[in-house]
Amino acid sequence: MAEPVRVCITGAAGQIGYSLVYMVGSGAVFGADTPVILHLLDIAPMMSVLNGVCMEISDCALPCVRDLIPTDNPEVAFKDIDAAFLVGAMPRKEGMERKDLLAANVKIFKVQGEALDKFAKKSVKVLVVGNPANTNALICAKYAPSIPRENFSAMTRLDQNRAQAQIAQRLGIPVMDVKNIIIWGNHSSTQFPDVRHASATVNGQKVSVYDAIKDDSYLKGDFITTVQKRGGAVIAARRLSSAMSAAKAACDHMKSIWQGTSEGQYVSMGVFSDGSYNTPEGVMFSFPVTIKDKKWSIVMGLPIDDFAQGKLDATAKELCEERDDAIAACQN
Numbered sequence: 001m002a003e004p005v006r007v008c009i010t011g012a013a014g015q016i017g018y019s020l021v022y023m024v025g026s027g028a029v030f031g032a033d034t035p036v037i038l039h040l041l042d043i044a045p046m047m048s049v050l051n052g053v054c055m056e057i058s059d060c061a062l063p064c065v066r067d068l069i070p071t072d073n074p075e076v077a078f079k080d081i082d083a084a085f086l087v088g089a090m091p092r093k094e095g096m097e098r099k100d101l102l103a104a105n106v107k108i109f110k111v112q113g114e115a116l117d118k119f120a121k122k123s124v125k126v127l128v129v130g131n132p133a134n135t136n137a138l139i140c141a142k143y144a145p146s147i148p149r150e151n152f153s154a155m156t157r158l159d160q161n162r163a164q165a166q167i168a169q170r171l172g173i174p175v176m177d178v179k180n181i182i183i184w185g186n187h188s189s190t191q192f193p194d195v196r197h198a199s200a201t202v203n204g205q206k207v208s209v210y211d212a213i214k215d216d217s218y219l220k221g222d223f224i225t226t227v228q229k230r231g232g233a234v235i236a237a238r239r240l241s242s243a244m245s246a247a248k249a250a251c252d253h254m255k256s257i258w259q260g261t262s263e264g265q266y267v268s269m270g271v272f273s274d275g276s277y278n279t280p281e282g283v284m285f286s287f288p289v290t291i292k293d294k295k296w297s298i299v300m301g302l303p304i305d306d307f308a309q310g311k312l313d314a315t316a317k318e319l320c321e322e323r324d325d326a327i328a329a330c331q332n
């Protein structure tokens, strides 16, 4: 068996945590032959619930789980970790936008950035899930200056999965036959789910999604708004935000980092913008990326038409506003 990977999951006593701890423990992310030591962080009042989660994980008798470390102490949670899923944060309720969570959540990511800086391995890969995810990831990285900023990313994989599922359902094909849908920008209702470069395999033939769907007004209208508003639709239906699908997407995201992307395929994640595609440098912008040896590269050279450029500009503007609000909130 390989060397154990130390993995921290924050908010481990919460909704997403309940699915995520199991999925990571089952070997779905780091591989069925890789043992994991799970560092599970939550706040002090949740320790009894967290102990219950640990009892259940133990009762699952998962071969990959080498050890469980439940704690309310960030030093213990982040000590020498290789990977972190930063989930612990307040979820939104009906009627809120994700950015309404900024004031409540951003300081958590400041404190956790400082703790990662002190205690985690410098090679740690940090995935931020807690909302507003892009801006929380930016703040977390800012307060962890000794860790390369490329090691931080924000989750838009749930949006990618949602978009892929919508297209597959519309075409009546399996989800795996839809490839390379892109989520640009913020994990918010300004995100741009883009199928212009995506392909679908229909009746054994690989064609562009545009040619397969043959409905421009759907692809530029209802498709985009359905994906943008899917989180809100789940909240309206469940009275709780997406949890199982969020945990699955977090696993997909970290697995892409750990195991790389396959030839010809890209995935979307919020990463530091270097100004590519005329986006504002330094915000955490969701781009299509390929990954090799745990390092991501933005897919370059995709043509952007006027419609797409308008969408990119709108989500970029929102990210700049969130960044400014978050930096101000951290100084109070």
Ligand SMILES: NC(=O)C1=CN([C@@H]2O[C@H](COP(=O)(O)OP(=O)(O)OC[C@H]3O[C@@H](n4cnc5c(N)ncnc54)[C@H](O)[C@@H]3O)[C@@H](O)[C@H]2O)C=CC1
Pocket: 010, 011, 012, 013, 014, 015, 016, 017, 041, 042, 043, 046, 087, 088, 089, 090, 091, 092, 108, 128, 129, 130, 131, 132, 133, 155, 156, 158, 159, 187, 241, 242, 243, 246
């Ligand atoms: N990026 C994405 O695609 C998605 C993001 N989310 C976000 O994920 C976050 C968590 O969602 P749920 O699990 O549904 O919420 P939840 O309320 O069920 O669980 C959150 C857990 O985090 C804990 N927590 C709070 N402050 C903490 C801290 N400082 N350190 C450690 N743990 C802390 C809470 O005690 C709680 O157990 C929310 O912000 C939600 O909006 C949810 C779905 C998708």
Ligand SMILES: O=C([O-])CC(=O)C(=O)O
Pocket: 091, 092, 098, 131, 158, 230, 231, 232, 234, 235, 241, 242
């Ligand atoms: O919508 C929410 O607040 C939770 C979330 O981020 C999602 O489901 O995409």
